[in-house]
Structures are given as C-alpha cells and as structure tokens.
Amino acid sequence: MRVKSRAGVLVWGFVAVLLLRCFSEKMPIALIADVDLAKLQQIDEKYQAAPSVCSWYGNKKAAYTIAFDDTKPNHYKISAVELAKRNMVGTFNINTQGVYDWKPWRSLHRQGHEIASHSYSHPDLTTLTAMELVNEFYLSKRDIMNNIPEIQEVTSFTYPYGLSNDITRQIVLQYYDSARGASGLNPATIQSEQFARLKGVGVYHPFNMDSVNAKVDEAIEHNLWIIVYFHAVTYREENYTTCPYAAFINHLDFVKSHEDDLWIATQRDVVKYIKTRQKVVL
Structure with missing residues (x-):
C-alpha cells in the first residue's frame, strides 16, 4: 500500500516494528491480530490533505494588474520607469493608429511588459457594425x-471608453482571450463568456489614492483579481484623466509594500493562469 502522509508513515512504521519484534524475539504472531489495520488506514486518510491548485500563482492572496491606456508617451517616459524601479510589470493598451514610433513600445515589451490592444482607432465600439468591429x-x-516581431500573439484587449455590448463581446473573444471594460474587481473563477467582461478600477480626478488602495486591500481580503488602470501620469498640471506623479508613486509604493500578498502580473498572464487552473482535474 502506498503511504501518502506523515501519519501514514508513522502508522505503517508501527506495524513494521511489531512484525520485526515477532520474528526477532519469537513473539507470538497472533499479537498482530490486536492491531486494527482498517482503523489505522482511516487515520492515514484523515490526515492526508486533499490536493488543490492555488487560486493565484505563488499561493498569493490576490492578483494585481496595473494597466495604462491610450498610447501616451508618458507611459514609457514616466510610468514604466517607476515600475522598473520596483521590479513591477504592467499591461500597456495601445490604439495602434496613433503610433508613429514603435521603438518605445518594443523596448517595453523587451522589459517584460505586456503590449495589448486598445483597438485600432479608439472608437465607441457599441456604435459599429460587425465588420467594423x-x-x-x-x-x-x-x-x-x-x-x-517578438510578440507571437496579442491576447488582451481593453474597450475604448470601457464600453461594450453583446455583439462587441461576442466578436472580441474571436480575436483575444480577454477584454476589460466595466468597473469593479474580478473573482478567482471566471466563466468563459465573462472573459469579455473583465472589470477594472480606473484612476480619475480627484485622484483619491486612499480609495484605490482600499480596493487593493479588498482584493487581498477576498481572494480577488484587481486591475488598476491609468490614462496618463504627469509631473505638471493634472486633468480629469491625467494623474499627478505624487499620487501615482503613492499607489505604486502601497502595492509594493503588499507584494507578499499580491501576485503582480499582466492581464495576459493572469488570464492564462485562470484558464489553466480551471482546466485542472485532480
């Protein structure tokens, strides 16, 4: 019989000792009959933990993704620089019609960041025909x-303006593994069609980072996946979507201080992990 736990080792070790004593000391073999082997097996099974797969990589309490939308130069001039200082990776969602210089985005990819799709021309997708989508x-x-060229496949999408409808969500999953739109946190278990409805926490004026950081705490407490996204970061004057540098740093340092509890990963990698985990049969 295969022994699968520490309790099992102790139980069957006890039986082995009795047998050795019987033969070496010429003790009556009938003494073994006093040992209830069925009960010992029950003890073995009781202390054998059921196998399971971690909700998040590294058995972390939550997953965290930081994302940057809209192809802004400050993404690679400011945001990526600060991520590198903290050994963090992010997902950069670009609308490609507006890209005139691909060198910075190639550099981000080589640094380990995800370059993902934010559509071609950044339209309201809910107003388009199926062919336009x-x-x-x-x-x-x-x-x-x-x-x-190093990117073999683009698997992540973010809806412009966070807007989608039924036909948009049906078609997007023909091209991408996931798409982010609405506001909120994501559960550890996601059904197939829900990968077109990933949620995120947007950072907007008045840039209350205590509120955003509280959402990270909520994700940790409830074993969730949080995607925090920025549109721009600036050293200068802020506006509704452009976050001041100090607020951005506040959030990064908060996340870094919780890295023992957070799996910090791209949208692509978290989705890949979830899909793989949900296919595992134990």
Whole structure:
C-alpha cells in the first residue's frame, strides 16, 4: 500500500516494528491480530490533505494588474520607469493608429511588459457594425505583431471608453482571450463568456489614492483579481484623466509594500493562469 502522509508513515512504521519484534524475539504472531489495520488506514486518510491548485500563482492572496491606456508617451517616459524601479510589470493598451514610433513600445515589451490592444482607432465600439468591429480588433492585433516581431500573439484587449455590448463581446473573444471594460474587481473563477467582461478600477480626478488602495486591500481580503488602470501620469498640471506623479508613486509604493500578498502580473498572464487552473482535474 502506498503511504501518502506523515501519519501514514508513522502508522505503517508501527506495524513494521511489531512484525520485526515477532520474528526477532519469537513473539507470538497472533499479537498482530490486536492491531486494527482498517482503523489505522482511516487515520492515514484523515490526515492526508486533499490536493488543490492555488487560486493565484505563488499561493498569493490576490492578483494585481496595473494597466495604462491610450498610447501616451508618458507611459514609457514616466510610468514604466517607476515600475522598473520596483521590479513591477504592467499591461500597456495601445490604439495602434496613433503610433508613429514603435521603438518605445518594443523596448517595453523587451522589459517584460505586456503590449495589448486598445483597438485600432479608439472608437465607441457599441456604435459599429460587425465588420467594423472586426477591423478594429484585427488591425490593432496585426499592427502590434508586425511592429514588435517578438510578440507571437496579442491576447488582451481593453474597450475604448470601457464600453461594450453583446455583439462587441461576442466578436472580441474571436480575436483575444480577454477584454476589460466595466468597473469593479474580478473573482478567482471566471466563466468563459465573462472573459469579455473583465472589470477594472480606473484612476480619475480627484485622484483619491486612499480609495484605490482600499480596493487593493479588498482584493487581498477576498481572494480577488484587481486591475488598476491609468490614462496618463504627469509631473505638471493634472486633468480629469491625467494623474499627478505624487499620487501615482503613492499607489505604486502601497502595492509594493503588499507584494507578499499580491501576485503582480499582466492581464495576459493572469488570464492564462485562470484558464489553466480551471482546466485542472485532480
């Protein structure tokens, strides 16, 4: 019989000792009959932990993704620089029609960041026909892969303005593994169609980082996945979507201080982990 636990080792070790004593000391073999082997097996099974797969990589309490939308130069001039100082990776969502210089985005990819799609021309996707949607999804993916040859596949999408409808969500999953739109946190278990409805926490004026950081705490407490996204970061004057540098640093340092509890990963890698975990049969 295969022994699978420490309790099992102790139980069957006890039986082995009795047998050795019987033969070496010529003790009556009948003494073994006093040992209830069935009960010993029950003890073995009781202390054998059931196998399981961690909700999050590294058995962390929550997953955390930081994302940057809209192809802004300050993403690679400011945001990525600060991420590198803290050994963090992010997902950079670009609308490719507006990219005139691909060198910075190639550099971000080589640093370990994810370059993901934010559509081709950044339209309100809910106003488009099915063919127009296909063009937005396909052209963006094509541009990224053509201009960053090391990228074999683009798997993540973010809806412009966070807007989607039924037809948008049906078509987007034909081109990408996941798409982020609405506001909120994501559960550890996600059904297939829900990968087109990933949620995020947007950072907007008045840039109350205590509120954003509280959402990170909530994710840790409830074993969730939080995607925090920024549109721009500035050293200068803020506006509704452009976060002041000090507030951005406040959030990064808060996240870094909780890295024992957080799996910090890209949207691509978290989705890949969830899908793989949900396929495991134990």
